[in-house]
Amino acid sequence: MFGLKDINTENRYDETDEKKLKIADTISIFTNPPIITIPLFLIICIILACDGTPFTSGFKFNWTQFIITELISLIFASILPMAIILHWARKLDTDKDISNREDRFVPLIVGVVSYLIGFIIAWILGVSNFLIVLILCYAVNTFIVMLITTKWKISIHTTGLTGPVAALIMLLGPIGALVGLLYPLLIWSRFTLKKHTMAQAIAGGVFGLVMTVLEAYLYMDLLNKPVYNLVPLGECLWIILGLIFAPILLGILTILNDNGKSNTKAIFYLLCVLAIAFFIFFAPQSALITLILAIIASILVSYFGGENFS
Structure with missing residues (x-):
């Protein structure tokens, strides 16, 4: 996948109709990392505040923990990062996405600091181990993205979506992965708006999913912050593979189709059938x-994208 990163596919949508561009822009706005974080972290905080099985006599909801965890996530994972993005975009007189790769260093480093402050406060207050981790x-993933961005414009949008999706997978398994079905749609959005190449959009999502899950289980051990009743690591990785297989395959075949490769649709369906058979066994x-x-x-998403995205 990363070997395809130098293929320039950014000009393929010159004739995309205005309606699709508006839809793509709307998707991009609402999946901006500090924005999509708000509802997804709200779900995470609700889950963390639940003690027992809902609608049973032993169920309890810890309102104190919910309020504290929600405030920490809202302030340090959404409000502060969004504030610096808007301030920096206004200062540089650029678009809200800060599309120029070289201009992203300051917002990313401030984001790292914001997450670290949130981490320290969460640790001191003794909130849920899962939120701390x-x-x-x-913080770590944003720092890594910052390093990658010095050389390559990996998609922060897809990373920002799949990070909390990874958390939901750890908490809820395939139910949590349902939010991840936005991933191929977001790839289409960022690609259609010419904000990223196909490889950049795909890579951001894969990075967010895989790194978040692997790091979370690692930090639980290193920091002695155990979290019980999570989906096992192996199953999480299988779910992630199931979530990213088709978008990656579609993206690669789209690039190949754009460069003259024929029968890409047939290849897509064949490989999907083989993947299903493999997963069954x-x-x-x-x-x-x-x-x-x-x-x-x-x-x-492929059919909606039309001939330019299939």
């Missing part, structure tokens, strides 16, 4: 369900 993942059922849903979502 997750915010640390955000080797993967947990949760990953198989995720794979099938991700394939369906990718096909729908």
